[in-house]
Amino acid sequence: MPAIPISKQFNFPVSSANPIFFLGVDAGGSKTDALITDQAGTVLGSGRSGCGNHQLGAEAAARNIEAAVNQALHSAGLTKDAIAFAFFGLAGADRPADYSILRPLIAKLGFARWQIECDTMIALRAASRFPYGVVLICGTGINCAARSVSGTEIQIGGLGELYGDFGGGQSLANDGFRAVIRAWDGREAPTELTGIFLQTLNYPDVETMRDDFLDHNYQNVPLTVVPPLLRLAAEGDPAARAIACRQGKELALSAQTAIRRSNLQNEDFDVVLAGSVVVKGPDAYLRDIIAEEVTALAPLAKIVKLTAPPVIGAVLRAMDEAGTAVNPAVLESLKNVTL
Amino acid sequence: MPAIPISKQFNFPVSSANPIFFLGVDAGGSKTDALITDQAGTVLGSGRSGCGNHQLGAEAAARNIEAAVNQALHSAGLTKDAIAFAFFGLAGADRPADYSILRPLIAKLGFARWQIECDTMIALRAASRFPYGVVLICGTGINCAARSVSGTEIQIGGLGELYGDFGGGQSLANDGFRAVIRAWDGREAPTELTGIFLQTLNYPDVETMRDDFLDHNYQNVPLTVVPPLLRLAAEGDPAARAIACRQGKELALSAQTAIRRSNLQNEDFDVVLAGSVVVKGPDAYLRDIIAEEVTALAPLAKIVKLTAPPVIGAVLRAMDEAGTAVNPAVLESLKNVTL
Numbered sequence: 001m002p003a004i005p006i007s008k009q010f011n012f013p014v015s016s017a018n019p020i021f022f023l024g025v026d027a028g029g030s031k032t033d034a035l036i037t038d039q040a041g042t043v044l045g046s047g048r049s050g051c052g053n054h055q056l057g058a059e060a061a062a063r064n065i066e067a068a069v070n071q072a073l074h075s076a077g078l079t080k081d082a083i084a085f086a087f088f089g090l091a092g093a094d095r096p097a098d099y100s101i102l103r104p105l106i107a108k109l110g111f112a113r114w115q116i117e118c119d120t121m122i123a124l125r126a127a128s129r130f131p132y133g134v135v136l137i138c139g140t141g142i143n144c145a146a147r148s149v150s151g152t153e154i155q156i157g158g159l160g161e162l163y164g165d166f167g168g169g170q171s172l173a174n175d176g177f178r179a180v181i182r183a184w185d186g187r188e189a190p191t192e193l194t195g196i197f198l199q200t201l202n203y204p205d206v207e208t209m210r211d212d213f214l215d216h217n218y219q220n221v222p223l224t225v226v227p228p229l230l231r232l233a234a235e236g237d238p239a240a241r242a243i244a245c246r247q248g249k250e251l252a253l254s255a256q257t258a259i260r261r262s263n264l265q266n267e268d269f270d271v272v273l274a275g276s277v278v279v280k281g282p283d284a285y286l287r288d289i290i291a292e293e294v295t296a297l298a299p300l301a302k303i304v305k306l307t308a309p310p311v312i313g314a315v316l317r318a319m320d321e322a323g324t325a326v327n328p329a330v331l332e333s334l335k336n337v338t339l
Numbered sequence: 340m341p342a343i344p345i346s347k348q349f350n351f352p353v354s355s356a357n358p359i360f361f362l363g364v365d366a367g368g369s370k371t372d373a374l375i376t377d378q379a380g381t382v383l384g385s386g387r388s389g390c391g392n393h394q395l396g397a398e399a400a401a402r403n404i405e406a407a408v409n410q411a412l413h414s415a416g417l418t419k420d421a422i423a424f425a426f427f428g429l430a431g432a433d434r435p436a437d438y439s440i441l442r443p444l445i446a447k448l449g450f451a452r453w454q455i456e457c458d459t460m461i462a463l464r465a466a467s468r469f470p471y472g473v474v475l476i477c478g479t480g481i482n483c484a485a486r487s488v489s490g491t492e493i494q495i496g497g498l499g500e501l502y503g504d505f506g507g508g509q510s511l512a513n514d515g516f517r518a519v520i521r522a523w524d525g526r527e528a529p530t531e532l533t534g535i536f537l538q539t540l541n542y543p544d545v546e547t548m549r550d551d552f553l554d555h556n557y558q559n560v561p562l563t564v565v566p567p568l569l570r571l572a573a574e575g576d577p578a579a580r581a582i583a584c585r586q587g588k589e590l591a592l593s594a595q596t597a598i599r600r601s602n603l604q605n606e607d608f609d610v611v612l613a614g615s616v617v618v619k620g621p622d623a624y625l626r627d628i629i630a631e632e633v634t635a636l637a638p639l640a641k642i643v644k645l646t647a648p649p650v651i652g653a654v655l656r657a658m659d660e661a662g663t664a665v666n667p668a669v670l671e672s673l674k675n676v677t678l
Contacts, residue, residue: 097554156524162513162558163549164520174501181503185495186596210502215436219501257525 020324021078023086023111024314025065026122027052029140032064033311033339034072036083039324041315041333045076048339054101055092062105069109086114087318089122089310094159115321118155119310120145123274125320126313126334127306130269134258134301136251136290139275140223141168144254148262156254156261167247169277173221176229177213179239180206191239196228227281234285241285248289251278255290256297265298274306308335359663360417362425362450363653364404365461366391368479371403372650372678373411375422378663380654380672384415387678393440394431401444404429408448425453426657428461428649433498454660457494458649459484462613464659465652465673466645469608473597473640475590475629478614479562480507483593487601495593495600506586508616512560515568516552518578519545530578535567566620573624580624587628590617594629595636604637613645647674 019038026033032052036045047068054061065088073079088106092098093116102116120143124135131151137143142165143158157165180197182188184206194206201222203209212218233244255271258264271294273279278286283305291303312334319326358377365372371391375384386407393400404427412418427445431437432455441455459482463474470490476482481504482497496504519536521527523545533545540561542548551557572583594610597603610633612618617625622644630642651673658665 095550095553097550156526159549159553162516162552162560164517164524164526177501178503185503186600187495187503187592210498211434211436213501214434214498221501253526261525 020084020322021076021082022315022318022322022324023069023072023083024122024311024316024318025052025069025086025088025090026119026309026311026314027061027065027068027088028091028119029053029056032068033309034065034068035309035311035315035337035339036072036076036078037315037334039319039330041330043337045072045074045078046339047071047073047075052090053092054090054098054105058101058105061092062108065106066109080110081112083111084113084324085318085322086111087122087314087321088114088116089119089314089317090116091119093118094155113322115317117317118145120155120158121147121153122313122317123306123310124272124313125316126308126310127272127274127304128270132262132264132267133269133272134255134262134264135272135274136255136278137275138168138247138251138273138277138286140170141165142251142254142275144251144258146258146262146264148264149267152262154258154261156258166250168275169223169226170220172229172243172247172277173223173225175243176225176240177221179243181210183239184210188239192232192235192237193229193239196232197225200225200228223276226277230277230285231282234282244285245289247277248286249293251286252290252293255294259294259298259301264301266300267298268300268302269298270302270304272304272306274310279305279307309337309339311339312337359423359661360415360421361654361657361661361663362408362411362422363461363650363655363657364391364408364425364427364429365458365648365650365653366400366404366407366427367430367458368392368395371407372648373404373407374648374650374654374676374678375411375415375417376654376673378658378669380669382676383417384411384413385678386410386412386414391429392431393429393437393444397440397444400431401447404445405448419449420451422450423452423663424657424661425450426461426653426660427453427455428458428653428656429455430458432457433494452661454656456656457484459494459497460486460492461652461656462645462649463611463652464655465647465649466611466613466643467609471601471603471606472608472611473594473601473603474611474613475594475617476614477507477586477590477612477616477625479509480504481590481593481614483590483597485597485601485603487603488606491601493597493600495597505589507614508562508565509559511568511582511586511616512562512564514582515564515579516560518582520549522578523549527578531571531574531576532568532578535571536564539564539567562615565616569616569624570621573621583624584628586616587625588632590625591629591632594633598633598637598640603640605639606637607639607641608637609641609643611643611645613649618644618646648676648678650678651676 034047049064049067134146144156232240373386388403388406483495571579
């Protein structure tokens with residue numbers, strides 16, 4: 001028996017006579033966003049800083065989270081005690097060991113009511129019609145999480161390549177580079193990736209590109225090659241397609257695993273796609289693979305793209321935790337937020 | 340028209356009236372070996388030190404190469420001017436940029452006559468019946484090189500994962516670890532690798548193993564898991580077999596590329612397997628894949644394993660360069676060297 005969509009649960013106007021304020025934070029590997037709204041979803045202030053993933057440096061993460069929060073409070077003209085609920089979606093909130101670092105780190109900020117969750121869960125909340133569902137992140141790295149109908153949350157992967165992950169933008173960029181080298185030295189057939197990489201990275205030929213990387217000991221290929229790689233995959237270049245296909249099937253496998261373990265096979269639910277590769281890139285080829293493999297297991301599942309900033313999911317979770325109704329007008333207002 | 344095997348080219352006794360001394364050096368990523376023999380292949384002295392690959396630190400490599408050489412000279416009771424020819428097989432001697440670092444580094448040692456080549460070429464010389472052929476290295480990483488009948492040498496890969504390589508012991512160990520994690524979280528089917536990894540790495544369960552790696556930020560899995568992984572592959576465990584099969588096919592692809600680019604398809608020649616994974620491990624499964632794919636392209640090719648220390652190839656190359664005959668007795672003597 002499917003639950004009522006969140007957007008249909010409440011259908012009354014929000015009173016602005018007694019404004020209530022919510023803080024949402026989305027702390028990721030490349031940036032941290034903080035957003036303050038009232039109960040109508042009207043934005044009052046926002047802040048942005050750098051990496052907020054404690055796994056990449058706990059001190060820097062604490063500093064960046066605090067900076068984004070203070071900037072949002074300042075621009076809203078509010079103090080911490082005015083915030084009814086503060087919700088933190090944190091990349092790197094994976095295991096109990098992470099929470100034992102993160103809880104004191106967030107407690108120090110001094111909010112009366114607050115909660116932490118993995119950033120996957122705010123992405124789910126930001127775009128899913130239901131409280132349950134699956135979220136697939138494909139940004140610099142990958143991650144997957146699900147919430148079952150009864151509210152149990154699980155995470156599949158998201159801890160890095162050694163722990164079984166494959167993919168994300170950096171992996172796609174490096175795999176494209178590898179394909180260009182292998183085509184050049186004869187291990188693989190020629191590929192149109194060669195022209196695209198030389199043009200995007202500004203080298204006259206493959207040997208010069210390879211030597212420049214070796215001479216400078218570059219470890220990663222710039223992510224600017226990812227959109228043209230995905231475009232070539234859609235156009236049918238075999239090498240580009242092999243890379244994109246492996247990525248799509250890997251994301252689909254994570255989603256299938258999450259669906260099975262959360263018993264969502266027979267539910268009507270959303271699989272939320274988030275992260276720069278699936279949101280900003282030419283993502284049709286990846287999305288088609290994911291849709292095909294996911295619906296083979298869960299025929300009622302819908303693939304939806306999170307186009308709004310994920311931090312709105314943290315604001316929505318703050319409203320949920322405070323017991324504040326989220327009606328369609330609030331959702332609509334938040335989904336149009338640009339940061 | 341195949342050439343006469345090296346072992347058949349000379350067939351006269353070596354005179355020991357006027358002993359001539361040769362120095363061979365094999366500088367690799369984990370250790371550097373130096374070996375001094377006379378023209379009969381009798382060992383007079385040897386030395387061993389640490390990493391001799393300048394790409395992993397030029398100063399340490401210079402220090403280690405010099406230490407191994409001096410130890411060999413000391414134990415032989417010889418000075419540098421007694422060495423007729425010194426031959427250096429150096430891991431990391433890949434490109435002109437490497438040679439411009441390595442030539443002055445080796446020149447400083449003060450030998451009258453010396454030469455540098457990539458360590459792949461001494462492995463080829465140590466085990467091939469002919470001066471031409473293919474060598475496949477599968478140690479910590481992988482490499483492949485070939486010499487054509489006319490003497491042209493090429494290298495396929497060997498520069499690392501970003502430059503198109505796949506495999507080697509570290510890669511196999513990490514891929515096995517990934518398979519255990521993926522079986523545990525439900526992304527893949529159960530595998531017997533799980534029991535083998537927990538036993539070999541001494542953990543009670545997968546979660547404890549994963550958490551210990553995360554908590555200590557371990558980047559690499561100990562190489563002790565590689566032999567049992569290859570054994571499980573031979574026994575038919577699907578996850579172990581997928582990893583070993585990919586490794587075997589990748590080595591075969593490198594060999595095929597080298598064969599095509601060196602025009603060896605119709606020759607009688609050896610494909611020399613060297614490196615700890617294919618020499619020390621239970622390597623039958625890998626070797627069968629390589630043999631099948633290589634002989635499909637080059638029906639007369641023979642797969643041979645380099646079981647002697649590769650440094651004997653450097654001694655043989657020193658003899659070649661000095662114009663000293665290498666007869667079967669010399670070869671036999673060197674092939675029985677243990678270090």
